Structures are given as structure tokens and as C-alpha cells.
Amino acid sequence: MTNSPNDLVQLLKTRRSIVARDMGQDGPDADQLSDILKAGLRVPDHGKLGPWRFIVFEGNARAQFGGVLEAAYLASGMPDEDDRRQFERERFTRAKAVVAVISVVNPESKIPEWEQILSSGAVCQNMLNAATAMGLAGQWLTEWYAYDSMVLQALRLHENERVAGFMYFGSVVTPPNERVRPDLDDRMSHWRPEL
Numbered sequence: 001m002t003n004s005p006n007d008l009v010q011l012l013k014t015r016r017s018i019v020a021r022d023m024g025q026d027g028p029d030a031d032q033l034s035d036i037l038k039a040g041l042r043v044p045d046h047g048k049l050g051p052w053r054f055i056v057f058e059g060n061a062r063a064q065f066g067g068v069l070e071a072a073y074l075a076s077g078m079p080d081e082d083d084r085r086q087f088e089r090e091r092f093t094r095a096k097a098v099v100a101v102i103s104v105v106n107p108e109s110k111i112p113e114w115e116q117i118l119s120s121g122a123v124c125q126n127m128l129n130a131a132t133a134m135g136l137a138g139q140w141l142t143e144w145y146a147y148d149s150m151v152l153q154a155l156r157l158h159e160n161e162r163v164a165g166f167m168y169f170g171s172v173v174t175p176p177n178e179r180v181r182p183d184l185d186d187r188m189s190h191w192r193p194e195l
């Protein structure tokens with residue numbers, strides 16, 4: 001849990017995703033999920049377009065959507081194996097809640113499309129950070145089904161909409177290991193005028 005600005009910076013410097021297969025089913029509760037979604041709404045948004053929306057999967061809807069994933073998996077011509085069919089059916093039940101963050105681009109706006117899409121990425125990361133700050137597990141996934149036409153149809157997306165991420169939220173069972181991170185000096189330079 002974060003209590004001070006220093007705690008927040010420390011959290012951001014050390015945060016880790018917890019992969020969906022390692023999540024427990026104990027959380028987030030309704031209030032926590034609501035706070036995660038509200039944190040998602042609180043992102044930089046050039047022109048106040050709000051170019052995103054959420055589709056929430058909780059309870060039975062997770063397994064029901066698994067039927068869509070299984071059908072789309074088979075329709076894509078992938079091998080029809082029992083284990084894999086079961087995995088697809090149960091994919092969303094790996095987490096207590098899955099939130100599809102949908103990027104909604106307004107093509108009429110003077111705000112460049114690129115900036116509208118970037119704002120959706122910020123939504124996803126704000127949600128992940130909020131869940132982490134609550135001591136919950138979170139992972140940002142797209143996997144194959146964020147790009148599958150049958151799945152997108154079942155989500156009832158419009159032409160100007162794309163899945164920015166399926167955000168998985170659950171409880172932490174085992175703390176994650178550290179992951180190799182880029183070195184700051186390798187990624188940073190100071191601009192100077194040409195001599």
C-alpha cells in the first residue's frame with residue numbers, strides 16, 4: 001500500500017506484473033475494481049475526448065466469454081485439442097476480473113489519432129499501478145484474441161475501436177521475481193546543439 005509520495009515513486013520504480021496464470025481469485029472486490037477503473041479514467045487526454053471505454057468481465061461472464069474464445073480459436077484453424085479448448089474456455093477465469101480497455105478513436109477530431117491511442121495506453125498503465133498500489137495482482141495482456149475478428153465482433157467493437165489491452169486483476173499468491181530492466185544510461189541522452 002502507498003502512503004506517501006515517496007512510497008508512490010518507490011512503487012513505480014519497483015512495480016511488477018503478476019502473470020495471469022499465477023493470480024489468485026481473492027480480489028479485487030467491487031470497491032477496489034471501481035477505484036481501479038476510476039484511476040484508469042484519470043489519464044492525460046488531449047482535447048478531453050475520453051477516447052476509451054471499458055468492458056468488464058466478472059463472475060459467470062468470464063466463463064461465458066470463454067465460449068467465444070474457444071469458438072474463435074477453433075475457427076482460426078488452430079489444432080482442435082481438448083486441453084487447448086479447455087484452456088480457451090477458462091482463459092478469463094484465471095483472474096477475478098478482466099477489463100477490456102477499448103481505444104475509441106475520433107477520426108473527426110483535430111487531436112492526432114496517435115495521441116488518442118497513446119491515452120488508452122495510459123489508461124491501462126494507470127489501472128495496473130492502482131491495482132499494484134492496492135497490493136493486488138495485475139497483468140496487461142493482448143494475446144491472440146485482441147486481434148481476432150470473431151472476438152472483436154463478440155465484443156461489439158465499432159470500426160474506430162481497438163483493444164488496447166485485456167487487464168487481468170486478481171490476488172498475489174507468490175511475490176514475483178525481478179525482471180531484467182533497461183539501464184537508464186542506455187536509454188537516455190541529453191540534447192545539445194550541433195557544433
Ligand SMILES: Cc1cc2nc3c(=O)[nH]c(=O)nc-3n(C[C@H](O)[C@H](O)[C@H](O)COP(=O)(O)O)c2cc1C
Pocket residue numbers: 015016017018019139140141142143144164165179
Ligand atoms: C500492449 C501490451 C500487450 C501485452 N501483451 C502481452 C501478451 O499478450 N502476453 C504476455 O506474456 N505479455 C504481454 N505484455 C507484457 C506484460 O503485460 C508484462 O509487461 C510482462 O509480463 C512483464 O512484466 P512487468 O510488467 O513486470 O515488466 C503486454 C504488454 C503490453 C504493454
